[in-house]
Amino acid sequence: GDQVEQSPSALSLHEGTGSALRCNFTTTMRAVQWFQQNSRGSLINLFYLASGTKENGRLKSTFNSKESYSTLHIRDAQLEDSGTYFCAAEWGTGNYKYVFGAGTRLKVIA
């Protein structure tokens, strides 16, 4: 949606390298969730953050609500990391809902 700007829209990485994906928000978001959509179209949960930083293996994510952004860092990229990465930000008052970014298409090259 317009409230979530995701960058870059596409990215190629050589195996073993790394990069950062970013989501900027135009309004205050309560939390952010990151997903990988694989080649079969399945959405895989990566992280849910209401604040701070989380790390899982070669992935690390940060959410800064005050400065309205979230990042997803990938290090030592592997071929199976290829796919589309989405951030979804949670917003609202009372009953919350999620708004998705347009995604980053990542291709990892051997």
Added chain:
Amino acid sequence: DMKVTQMPRYLIKRMGENVLLECGQDMSHETMYWYRQDPGLGLQLIYISYDVDSNSEGDIPKGYRVSRKKREHFSLILDSAKTNQTSVYFCASSFGTGAYEQYFGPGTRLTVL
């Protein structure tokens, strides 16, 4: 094993036909969602359900309606399907709203001819 299921996985319908997409979850989650995903776009929220018979429009509800008569089931209905409703539809659930992550089903690919 936490799971969101969707049926059918693939569906082809003709314009004007009715469509029923089913979603189930085994986690006793209160909140369930229907999204659609079109090429080059993220997911767009169609409807959200906060519990049985407590449904709310999302960002693109026009042309759709929903039904939630049991907590574990959430249906998306297209009355008289249109070609521009060809899309991939995802169902999701979460424990509640506010500080709860979503879990997604595998998606239903709908083609309206």
